[in-house]
Amino acid sequence: MTLDRNAERQEVPVDPETGKPYINTVAAVAISPAGASPEKSTYVAQAVDVIRQSGLPNETNAMFTNIEGDLDQVLATIRDATMKLAGQGYRTDVVIRLDIRPGFSGQIHAKQELVNEILDGKSEQAK
Numbered sequence: 284m285t286l287d288r289n290a291e292r293q294e295v296p297v298d299p300e301t302g303k304p305y306i307n308t309v310a311a312v313a314i315s316p317a318g319a320s321p322e323k324s325t326y327v328a329q330a331v332d333v334i335r336q337s338g339l340p341n342e343t344n345a346m347f348t349n350i351e352g353d354l355d356q357v358l359a360t361i362r363d364a365t366m367k368l369a370g371q372g373y374r375t376d377v378v379i380r381l382d383i384r385p386g387f388s389g390q391i392h393a394k395q396e397l398v399n400e401i402l403d404g405k406s407e408q409a410k
Contacts, residue, residue: 286386288397293386298353306354309390311347311380312361316373326368333364340391347378351391354383 286293298305314330315323331348334341337360339352350357361379369375384390 293384295385304385306383306385307387307390308352308354308357309382309384309394310350310357310361311378312350312364313347313376313378314361314364314368315376316368317376318374326373329367330364333367334360337363342391347380349391351389354381357381 295304295306297303312334314327316326331343334348334350337350337356339350339356339360341348341350343349350360352360361377365375365377382390387393
């Protein structure tokens with residue numbers, strides 16, 4: 284299978300273990316209690332811990348935690364991380380942005396690398 288970053292559609296790979304289509308997804312998710320104290324880091328850390336325990340590639344920044352994997356796995360992980368707070372009785376805010384890109388993998392870092400390459404090329408052209 285040949286991947287084309289500029290193609291509107293890609294062939295959808297099949298997971299050899301499950302026989303199901305593998306729909307690669309990068310999610311940016313922020314999970315926090317709606318009405319807890321002004322400092323929410325201890326609550327956010329509980330949700331992030333669930334994400335890290337999932338085994339899916341992930342990284343946390345100042346605003347979101349990014350997760351990559353099959354769509355079903357990513358959504359289940361977000362559900363589990365949300366339930367960590369909601370299951371304690373907290374009203375819970377969840378913000379999700381999904382980039383669903385069949386055929387691709389490793390996008391959690393590849394996107395950053397591509398942008399950096401473009402920017403590096405721009406700075407080289409400016410010389």
